[in-house]
Amino acid sequence: MELCSEKKGGYAATLCEHMAAIADVFPTKKSKGIYKHTIVNLMTGESKGTLVKVKQGEHLTEGLVFNYCPFCGGKLRDTSKDGE
Numbered sequence: 001m002e003l004c005s006e007k008k009g010g011y012a013a014t015l016c017e018h019m020a021a022i023a024d025v026f027p028t029k030k031s032k033g034i035y036k037h038t039i040v041n042l043m044t045g046e047s048k049g050t051l052v053k054v055k056q057g058e059h060l061t062e063g064l065v066f067n068y069c070p071f072c073g074g075k076l077r078d079t080s081k082d083g084e
């Protein structure tokens, strides 16, 4: 099975089949669930991968970005630059 993996300096490069199946696109401000967005650097046009976030409860409006996949444990975001 393919696992989720991060893209250097960005978000997910690949999604496992569970996350790919459950993550939806185009949330509204009030929708709950797991969503994915393809992130592109508008300055360079370079793809930064797929951002996966959950929208529920206190995170309903903006969503909470997943660092790790809850299904396969793979990384969904490159955290190596955090705290710099």
Ligand SMILES: [Zn+2]
Binding pocket: 003, 004, 015, 016, 017, 018, 019, 069, 070, 071, 072, 073, 074
């Ligand atoms: Zn996964």
